[in-house]
Amino acid sequence: MKALKHLLVVPLVLAFLISPAQDSKKAKAKLSPLPGTTRMLITGSAWFGYQGILNNTTDTDVTSNFNDYGFSPVFLWKLSDRLFFESEVEIGAGEFELEFAKLSYMVNDYITIGAGRMLTPFGAYGERWEPNFVEKFPNSPMETSTGSHLHRGAIMGVDVRGGLPLGSVKMNYVVFISNGPILDQSNGMVQYENLLEENNNNKELGGRIGILPFSNSSLEIGFSYKRGIAGNQGDSVYKDVAASAFAIDWNYVNDISAIKSTITFRGQYNSLSVDDAIYPVDESSKAAGTYTFDNKQTLYFAQLSLRPSLVGNKFFKNLELSFRLNGLTDPQDAAWGAKDKNGKGGTVTRTDLGLTYWLSWKTSLRTAYVSTAMPDDSNTNEFLVSFVYGL
């Protein structure tokens, strides 16, 4: 853990050691924009969706529903050559939420320090592929039902990041320190959606390293790790219970002239592990005492998309066909999570088959057939439609 803390300290110290020499007047000028020179842009997206449930229904079930709407403005301010502020507000389905609000200071070409509420720099989906105008499906990859937010989420904290050229290869990095995970001490669930409240003084440390091994940047492979104490401050039983997670993400995008198409193959595999601890047996089960379990979750998605972007026909070149496989495995002996017929935790599998028509580079009509198989052998099939308007 100490070594990990040092890994975070290193870039901060580096930032000041190798920052280009600059006199204080010049630095002040770069930090203080003159009136009227602040550069700002409002962008974002709006969306509207429909859901049709195709099976597992009774006469009283609603199977046809315009179920989704929202508006998500993104505010970008370039305050000076070195200072940048970005924020997103999401207004949708009756809720209003500040997704992120982050101020960044570009120390030099290789190091930027950011602070505030930010998208979790863990894996690639949350920061890169989650924005509505980027996502190719009407839905998102499957997420855990316990609030562990392995594919996306937001943290309160500080990060250091940058991109580095290494010959014909590129590398990028992010390290962060933030408010950490919170353990539900009644059942072992961990939630990562940390706002202003924190349940202990320990801060979570984590980061991601991305490698682009080809000179045309067509492939990126990312490795992420994070760890923090999740138990309540001072609690005699849970104060040392930590949660750690790692992720591997990949993204390959290339034009294949032989099939006159652009293919995208991307995905993310996550593993979350919580230290062993004892939990009280649920009173409703009329059993006394405590129990423990191997508290591990895995979550992944892998998607392949094909867009015939190199054909001449305008209609076909704007079509994109996508397939996505999602999987979630909950702990076998937890009191929560998807269960098989024997009451043991199992794997939920979801397959998404999508067809999107791009009206512009960020406006699209998306459809998908979604089939979800539960560990108890039940399944649900849905048809989703979404119209996303890029602003």
Place this chain on the structure above:
Amino acid sequence: MKKIISILILVGGIGLGAFTIQSCSTSAMVQAKSGAQLWGENCKRCHNVASPSDYSDVQWDVIGTHMRLRANLTADEMRKIVEFLQSAN
């Protein structure tokens, strides 16, 4: 003993990191890439590629900085891409 090891890791890490970053350089082939080529290669990694005419010069400057931070583009890539978009819109 643990403290000494921690200090050694810290000093070693700073030294190695400084050496790595100071050694950052691009190959001649990468250095020769134009803004247009970098625009084509990098933007489509995550999303469809916008036309230069979609935004003004000032807006491209803002978007370029945003994407440098979001996608961890190198500073050199960002500068070339923004210059190309501003010249082509």
